[in-house]
Amino acid sequence: MTYRFEFNPYQRQFRHPLTTHHGIWKVREGIILRLMDEAGRIGWGEIAPLPWFGSETLEQARQFCQQFPSQFTSTDIFSIPAELPACQFGFESAWDVLVARDGRKSRIETENTSQSLSHASLKYSYLLPTGEAALTAWQQGWQQGDRTFKWKIGVTSMESELRWFDQLVQALPPSAQLRLDANGGLTQNQAEQWLQVADQAGIVEFMEQPLPPEEFDVIKAMQDQYKTAIALDESVATLNQLKTCYQQGWRGIFVIKAAIAGSPTQLRQFCQAHDIDVVFSSVFERAIARIAVLNLAVELSHPHRAVGFGVNHWFVED
Template sequence: MTYRFEFYPYQRQFRHPLTTHHGIWKVREGIILRLSDEKGRVGWGEIAPLPWFGSETFEQALTFCQQFPSQITSTDIFSIPAEFPACQFGFESAWEECRDVAGYVWETEKISPSLLNSSLNYSYLLPTGEAALTSWQQGWQQGDRTFKWKIGVTSMESELRWFDQLVQALPQSAQLRLDANGGLTQNQAQQWLQMADQAGIVEFLEQPLPPEEFAAMRAMYDQYRTAIALDESVATLNQLKTCYQQGWRGIFVIKAAIAGSPKQLRQFCQTHDVDVVFSSVFETAIARQAVLNLATELSHPHRAVGFGVNHWFVE
């Protein structure tokens, strides 16, 4: 099957810059893909790179698209190398939509398309620092009960003080996720885990240490009641497989839009008993829907997906 291929670069400005341990992020850049076949079917995909997580850069993805001819085949799509995981996801997602492969999956798994995504709960991303103490109320009012707060951004003394205030402010039925983006030392991570154990509302501490300190995170997993989730350590499908093979049986936070092939990701999650939380890379509605399709099939039924992020963008 031959497809007509078109692509459209885009930029989306954050309402307020997003500050993490990796730095300050002001503009999300990506590429919208369009495939169409001789039967008039159209499939949309999106390349949303996140290079500080290990994907290709926007410039590399754009060059890759520019090198493709205007007519491509499924062989071209499934031959995209692993060093372009965001491209793999974008092209395969567009191909699946054009071929209605996702619809086939829903039918075979007896998932009604009308119910797609309806059972998913969302984790609301709070701003860093002291602003989280009041901004959680907006998410609560719109029905979110899980909140995510990034730590390891400023002084630990300040963050621990705000954490204590946030725990006191949140309703007892709320859950809080702490995301360090690999920015803590082992001593700091242990201190956060101790505080989280005492607080009683922390669902998990996400990526406390850099990926190269996998052994230390695995050891900490058995020492505290608060769960630990891997994120940067499992940014791509190959990294996910490696961590699983090395014995990680904790939570996997999967940013599917940069993980690589959705087909291979689906196969891995269906073959292995993994505790998965699907998470956003601040993609547009195109990649968002493709990821939520996967989340409906594969994510842990009692964990919120990390897609409460729309409030971060200028309309």
């Protein structure tokens, strides 16, 4: 069967700029895909690059879409190179929807009712603003039912962040869990200080990517020195990186941003074959990619860990 497609870029405004160790992010940009089969059925997909995490740039994705054949087969979709992981995810997810609508065996659920039922089993980690604003912002997430919160560190002075952390720990209810995300922005000494403080606090579920990916061996050694778990994020941004870290002995938590990881089929196969501790996380994609990732999360994520998708409050409504 042959397919046709159209693509359109989009921009989505953050309500407030998102500050991380990688910088300040004001607008999420991406590409919406519309695939059509010979019977006129439509499958929607989304390309949501995150180049500072290791994916292609938006411009590279746009150029690929412009060069992609106007009529193509599934072989063309599964031949997209690994150097374009967000494109792999977007095209394959859209094709997967078409497979379902054609009545063939699907790997994802596509009906809204099925999505609602399956996603209802997921718990969400609520992303807090950086800095002092987190001390009150958690209340909104708590009121809507979230019990896991994520706070980015390594953004301003460590002295200030440690002070705010202590206040946040005192403010959060005893049943809450907190994730600390450094985005690879700490030194080894800072990471060790944070892990010591986290061990004492007893509320930290894990620390995410304390050091840059190139310091994998140091991170791996830290894993055995502290009670607080460590999760890899930037180190496992793509499927190839995920496989490499696993082959090098990582058996801790893997934070997977599926929308930039590459082929969802290959990702599924790897997770099923190795039974890894997975937390699926957002790249601030729109609803199309979000649904596709959450379908994977229902199937593959650790049952007792919240998914990193408590981010809708960061955007101006479309």
